[in-house]
Amino acid sequence: MQRFPIAHEVKMPFQPIARRTFLRGLGTAIALPALEAMTPLAAAAGPAAGQAPQRLAFLYVPNGMHMPDWTPEGVGEGFKLNKILEPLAEVQQHISIFSGLGCDNARSHGDGPGDHARSAASFLTGMHPVKTEGRDIRAGVSIDHIAAKYIAGDTPFPTLELGCEAGKLAGTCDSGYSCAYSNSISWRSPSQPSGKEVNPQLVFDRLFGGGSAADVPESQFRRRERQKSILDFVSEDTQRIQRRISMSDRRKLDQYMESIRGVERRIADPASRLSLSDLERPDGVPKDYGEHVRLMGDLMVLALQADLTRVATFMFANEGSNHRYRELEISGGHHQISHHQNDPDKEGAISRINRYHIEQLAHILKRMNEIKEGDSTLLANTGLVYGSAIRDGNRHDHHDVPVLMAGNLGGKMVTGRHQIFPAKTPLMNLFLTMLQGVGAPVESVGDSTGTLTLV
Incomplete structure (x- = not known):
């Protein structure tokens, strides 16, 4: 070398x-x-040109969360990280946990089963996907593509879509819903999901x-x-x-x-x-799942650091994934175990899987925080959201979904807090707040009802 x-x-x-x-x-x-x-x-090009670019990243995990081990103790700056979130202790001041946000359009609204497909499809679009197995799929334009219109600049890749589990964009994967819904959170148009790349090479x-x-x-x-x-x-x-x-x-x-x-x-x-x-x-593709996530995460960080892209999405796994976490000595697949029926052993297994995902997130955030950009860092100049559109995988409910934000968009957002919002507050309100934070002249997205007041 x-x-x-x-x-x-x-x-x-x-x-x-x-x-x-x-x-x-x-x-x-x-x-x-x-x-x-x-x-x-x-600087010669203008006052704003010398500043570090603002970036957005959206990371998704499937099958909900074991919420008793997720929800922090306390609110505001004095919150205590719970069991699942403990690996983030080193970067706690750079994250905020939001409770009370929901994904209403992941609910059935008369369409019957298919919560996994609806969850992934609505996470960044805020729209209720059309129930179909055929070519007439329809969801909405996702936040990443909306943001790219305003902040991509002259980057080679307006958006970057990554994942750790391959998945087809045709056929049926969930109760009459096309696989395109379960396997995608990024939609460049209402009828066109963005394919993700899972191979690090x-x-x-x-x-x-x-x-x-x-x-x-x-x-x-x-x-x-x-x-x-x-x-x-x-x-x-x-x-x-x-x-x-x-x-x-x-x-x-x-x-x-x-x-x-x-x-x-x-x-x-x-x-x-x-x-x-x-x-x-x-x-x-690494055999070890954790290494796969970290490797894809490092590639995302390199792309953001080099200003190859300013907007990225990353699915840790497809929605409804039944990946087996043998490295955690857990028998059974993730989706199978998520239907725990209040079995303490299965609930414990889900909590361990959730924490394992957070350990990989911690690796990504620490790396971003180490990269200096003038007097700031790559993490500080980014708004990164991590979460799911399912609360409890056993119930398939979509209120108070698990979601956190890391980085503060160069001072535009507030971090180091646990904030609780009123019931039925749309998750899209957070994304609208972030869009306006990067200067996008957008008044509403999906089912948003306004911006969030972050304190």
Whole structure:
């Protein structure tokens, strides 16, 4: 691997570089993170241009929550994290827990069973999906695509859709509802769900591949067959940039490159990948579910850090998922256990699964909080929502759903609190508040009734 040591300080002022600068090589284009050297050019474009961009991210978990172990003790700043949320203790000041928010359009409203499909489809749209197994699917435009219209700017990817469980967008998956509903939270139009990518290798190639159509396959071949790093292809460009920037920028660039290399190593680890036969190229999907979530989370963080996208969605699993958490020594699938019928053992298993998900979230948030952006951090400049549109998987209820927000959108939102809202307050009110926080001139979304007063 080509190493990028921190060079000795050059006794000259650093030279400004354009914000949208890429390190380029054969079939490779790596965007730079925010650097001090970009500030003079950005400031010249206007007062707001020199500020860190605002980002939005929406993370979804299926099958509800064991709410007695989720709901914090106390309200306001003095709240105590409950059992499921304890892994977030290190970043507690950067999160807010919201109680009382509901997803009314995940209810049946006369359409009978199908709560899982309705939950995923309505989570970011606030709309009641049409019950169909065919091509006439219909939900609504989701918050991520609405936000992208106003904050995507010139990013290569207006939105980024990630997941850890593959799923088809046709056929039936839940009581007469198309699989498109259960397997998607992102909808680019009322009739078009956005497919998500679950393979870390393909996400990596998409984010950091570039160049001509002929160069990209050659670059990928060299990397995989000759055990080269993608960083080897941009070494000359990297050295050129290093000569133009300050010592602190070199440290930041070195840390960024090390993060890319760390992700690359984990993807390339043969022990962590699944393959159907020795003749097929391993697909880069880790066998360990927790590692899969962390790896996809790290790719999302890299994409936000490099300003490749400002809006991301991430499904930890499809709604109604029956994934088996053998690493937790739990027998039975997630969906199966979620119908616990008040069995203490099953309730305990659900609580452990919920906490396991939060442990992966904690990894993502800590990483975001470590990335400096001037006097702030990537986490502080992001509004990240984590939650579900089902409260209790046994009852399939949709009031007071589990939801938290991390980051404060550069000071636009309030964190470090547990806030309780009146019953039947739409979850979409939170999303409307976030949209207006990033400057989107939107008065309503889905079934919203107004913005939230965050105190």
